[in-house]
Amino acid sequence: xxxxxxxxxxxxxxxxxxxxxxxxxxxxxxxxxxxxxxxxxxxxxxxxxxxxxxxxxxxxxxxxxxxxxxxxxxxxxxxxxxxxxxxxxxxxxxxxxxxxxxxxxxxxxxxxxx
Numbered sequence: 624x625x626x627x628x629x630x631x632x633x634x635x636x637x638x639x640x641x642x643x644x645x646x647x648x649x650x651x652x653x654x655x656x657x658x659x660x661x662x663x664x665x666x667x668x669x670x671x672x673x674x675x676x677x678x679x680x681x682x683x684x685x686x687x688x689x690x691x692x693x694x695x696x697x698x699x700x701x702x703x704x705x706x707x708x709x710x711x712x713x714x715x716x717x718x719x720x721x722x723x724x725x726x727x728x729x730x731x732x733x734x735x736x737x
Contacts, residue, residue, distance in 0.1 A: 625670075
């Protein structure tokens, strides 16, 4: 069974939640997001093509970053960049949600202790 962009997003969101729960007050959560997104991008051409074939979102994504890996504008490097950016965007949305939940819990905890 081939990996899809949806499966990659689910896996990375799960990893983000686990790591955030372990350290909700980390100094630079953006670094964690970049690390998770980067490690989620397959390195093999076959895998990249399989993901692109299964996702219109990957194929039509307009990259903001330069091509991945060695920077040459090959299709597979463009696909890898698209996967990274799509996953990163999902992770940032979840990170902000987790941060808000954490702040609300902190406020409730502070109010209850007074």
